[in-house]
Amino acid sequence: MNSNPTPSSGTRREFFKTAAVAAASVGVLKTPVYGQNQAPSANVKGANDKVAIGYIGIGGYPSNCPGMGLGHIRQHVPKAAELNIGMAAVCDLWTVRNDKAKEVIGNGAVQTCTDYRRILERKDIDAVLIATHDVWHARCSIEAMEAGKHVYCEKPMTRYLGEAFEVYDAVRRTGKVFQVGAQGTSAGGWHEAAKIIKSGKLGKLIWGRGAYLRNNPKGEWNYSTPDGAQSIDWNAWLGPVKHKPAKFNADHFFRWRKHYPYCGGLLSDLVPHRLHPLMLASGNPEFPRRVVCLGTRHVESDKNTPGAEMRSVPEYVQLTAEFPSGYMLVVNSSSVSGKVPGFSIFGHNATLDLADPGNAVEMIPERHKADELDAISLKGLQPENQVVHAKNWLDCIRNGGTPNGNIDLAVKVQTVISLAEMSDRLGVMCYFDAKTRKVTDAAGKEIKALTYGSTKES
Numbered sequence: 001m002n003s004n005p006t007p008s009s010g011t012r013r014e015f016f017k018t019a020a021v022a023a024a025s026v027g028v029l030k031t032p033v034y035g036q037n038q039a040p041s042a043n044v045k046g047a048n049d050k051v052a053i054g055y056i057g058i059g060g061y062p063s064n065c066p067g068m069g070l071g072h073i074r075q076h077v078p079k080a081a082e083l084n085i086g087m088a089a090v091c092d093l094w095t096v097r098n099d100k101a102k103e104v105i106g107n108g109a110v111q112t113c114t115d116y117r118r119i120l121e122r123k124d125i126d127a128v129l130i131a132t133h134d135v136w137h138a139r140c141s142i143e144a145m146e147a148g149k150h151v152y153c154e155k156p157m158t159r160y161l162g163e164a165f166e167v168y169d170a171v172r173r174t175g176k177v178f179q180v181g182a183q184g185t186s187a188g189g190w191h192e193a194a195k196i197i198k199s200g201k202l203g204k205l206i207w208g209r210g211a212y213l214r215n216n217p218k219g220e221w222n223y224s225t226p227d228g229a230q231s232i233d234w235n236a237w238l239g240p241v242k243h244k245p246a247k248f249n250a251d252h253f254f255r256w257r258k259h260y261p262y263c264g265g266l267l268s269d270l271v272p273h274r275l276h277p278l279m280l281a282s283g284n285p286e287f288p289r290r291v292v293c294l295g296t297r298h299v300e301s302d303k304n305t306p307g308a309e310m311r312s313v314p315e316y317v318q319l320t321a322e323f324p325s326g327y328m329l330v331v332n333s334s335s336v337s338g339k340v341p342g343f344s345i346f347g348h349n350a351t352l353d354l355a356d357p358g359n360a361v362e363m364i365p366e367r368h369k370a371d372e373l374d375a376i377s378l379k380g381l382q383p384e385n386q387v388v389h390a391k392n393w394l395d396c397i398r399n400g401g402t403p404n405g406n407i408d409l410a411v412k413v414q415t416v417i418s419l420a421e422m423s424d425r426l427g428v429m430c431y432f433d434a435k436t437r438k439v440t441d442a443a444g445k446e447i448k449a450l451t452y453g454s455t456k457e458s
Helices: 011-025 069-083 095-106 135-147 161-174 188-198 234-238 249-256 272-281 386-399 407-426
Strands: 051-056 085-091 110-112 127-130 150-154 178-181 205-213 291-294 318-320 330-333 343-347 350-354 361-365 376-378 432-433 438-440
Touching: 051 069, 051 386, 069 085, 069 095, 069 386, 085 095, 095 110, 110 438, 127 135, 127 361, 135 150, 135 161, 150 386, 161 318, 161 407, 178 386, 178 407, 188 272, 188 376, 205 272, 272 330, 272 343, 272 432, 291 407, 318 407, 361 438, 407 432
Parallel strands: 051 085, 051 127, 085 110, 127 150, 150 178, 205 330
Antiparallel strands: 205 343, 291 318, 291 432, 318 330, 343 350, 350 361, 361 376, 432 438
């Protein structure tokens, strides 16, 4: 398969036309407000240059509400000097979260805004960290790179498959450093696994397995719904979503991971943490050849939280992806069953067992290779860590390297995720052609990829 698929005709032009219309609803741009001691540094070239960061999408406030932006900020503040970053601006539609982020940063010069374009127009900001809900990932990423900013985008890379290739094309076009926020890709164990596999010791890869399981009796993601958020620009928050509540809905705003218009549920929130490192560890990440996924929600855990809407996303999913090399991956994810099985990659000659945080790898030879291969045990490796992952991105901005959660890996992972959602929701096995970027069924009939407006829950 071609690892650098070509753009599909017309999609980029249509995307930016739609983006411009939607962005206009956010509000009129104003002259940027520059903070004190924030000299322009947009041409980051050397290892000692400070990188000025703007944070788009704060979330995380109140403390049990979704959104990783505030979480990243809390981790970056004590490491700011070590990371050599300037925390220049924050953006969230709910001003309460902006104020909290500014308080955590502790710098009165930090700009707060409710329109992310205020950050993008600033020449003294080098990079952005995007932690909005999923439907804004593509638009913010693309517009940021077009504005000359490097991008760290929380997983999933995008809401839908078509957007993933729009982001891919933008990275190629602009040359900006793009990192997807799956911190497991910066854990040492997965890279050591890739080295072992590339050495040929496992022989041909047969299959791999991983899982991300939780058990929340009150329904995962049923965060609190405090008053005050009704003041946000509801249409701006919805963005490209077509089938949407006409007015502010607290369950959708605070608990958006439960609802298909904004998120793929487990497939978008938890599964990426397993797919990214497992595909990286193969030593040769590929686009999938076919994907099948089943999801259930028969426990109906939302009934245990008074006033909560029932989720449209599954409470349990199991996906299987087959790649052109013959390698297969099986990933399970649950919000109603918490016992986690091991992480393994099985080859014809040996098996790799990997620790959940990626800090240990064991290679066990198969019986027929026991006299030829020595067992391998690697421990004490770098575990997955958000700050380490952010540092990897920053180092690549400064030295021109390729980040661990790079665009080539990210677009392949997103393809698996998007095909899995299509398989479950449409009841089909999805085949993928990376050269044409088309999805078909087993008979070769094209299946239109899910996107905004294609179903009653999008």
